[in-house]
Amino acid sequence: MARVTKNNKEALGKFDLTQEYSIEDASSMVKDISFTKFDASVDIDVRLGVDPRKADQMVRGVVALPHGTGKQVRVLVLCTPDKEEEAKAAGADYAGLDEYIQKIEGGWTDIDVIITMPTVMAKVGKLGRVLGPRGLMPNPKAGTVTLDVAKAVTDVKAGKIDFKVDKFGIIHASIGKVSFSPEQLQANALEVINTISKLKPASAKGTYFKSIYMSSTMSKSIQLDKNSIPGI
Numbered sequence: 001m002a003r004v005t006k007n008n009k010e011a012l013g014k015f016d017l018t019q020e021y022s023i024e025d026a027s028s029m030v031k032d033i034s035f036t037k038f039d040a041s042v043d044i045d046v047r048l049g050v051d052p053r054k055a056d057q058m059v060r061g062v063v064a065l066p067h068g069t070g071k072q073v074r075v076l077v078l079c080t081p082d083k084e085e086e087a088k089a090a091g092a093d094y095a096g097l098d099e100y101i102q103k104i105e106g107g108w109t110d111i112d113v114i115i116t117m118p119t120v121m122a123k124v125g126k127l128g129r130v131l132g133p134r135g136l137m138p139n140p141k142a143g144t145v146t147l148d149v150a151k152a153v154t155d156v157k158a159g160k161i162d163f164k165v166d167k168f169g170i171i172h173a174s175i176g177k178v179s180f181s182p183e184q185l186q187a188n189a190l191e192v193i194n195t196i197s198k199l200k201p202a203s204a205k206g207t208y209f210k211s212i213y214m215s216s217t218m219s220k221s222i223q224l225d226k227n228s229i230p231g232i
Contacts, residue, residue, distance in 0.1 A: 017220065022228035026214045027186040033219050034178045040217035042178060044189050046171045046196060047210040056203045059171065060164040062143055063195040067184040068159030070177035075156055076100060077149050078116040078124055090150035091157045101127065109134055115144045115152045171196060178216050189214065190229070197232045
């Protein structure tokens with residue numbers, strides 16, 4: 001039998017694993033049961049009643065979190081020379097084209113988001129085998145393939161994230177840090193959930209939101225009461 005740590009005992013004393021909690025209570029509770037020495041991330045996991053194997057039930061989207069993610073997002077813009085200064089002025093950490101393509105081909109992926117332009121996708125597309133498995137491949141649906149690279153950089157730096165249902169029908173999304181206030185976590189969580197709600201496929205039958213959990217890095221998961229969430 002696995003040993004229950006002191007922190008786990010303390011966490012389990014603050015909530016019941018078998019009970020569902022309002023999104024308001026969960027946003028406070030997730031802070032109380034986090035014991036990491038660093039500023040842990042707070043995530044929500046949404047299990048949907050969809051079949052991701054069917055193209056018309058693949059739920060994917062982007063959302064701008066009202067209070068950001070709390071993370072320092074490293075952005076690379078792969079663009080033509082005339083767009084480099086514009087990208088850097090908007091906050092891009094790196095901007096260029098051929099030199100960065102060569103670096104990535106050599107194994108460099110020390111970045112969180114890549115933004116590019118439709119006109120250079122022929123070159124960027126060759127990096128699919130490196131970027132795809134790391135979730136770094138630019139995608140028009142995520143807003144990372146665009147002619148307005150400055151706006152894309154600004155949006156990402158401000159807390160715009162993209163999400164996609166996995167093969168088990170679950171969407172995982174980071175909604176902030178433990179240092180956020182309960183109100184900030186709740187607002188970010190609601191923004192993600194309501195965006196997912198709007199993306200319900202017409203072909204999805206039965207219950208769309210099967211379960212929603214909130215947790216922080218290394219903490220127990222708190223199940224949310226779906227009835228406490230307006231609009232779903």
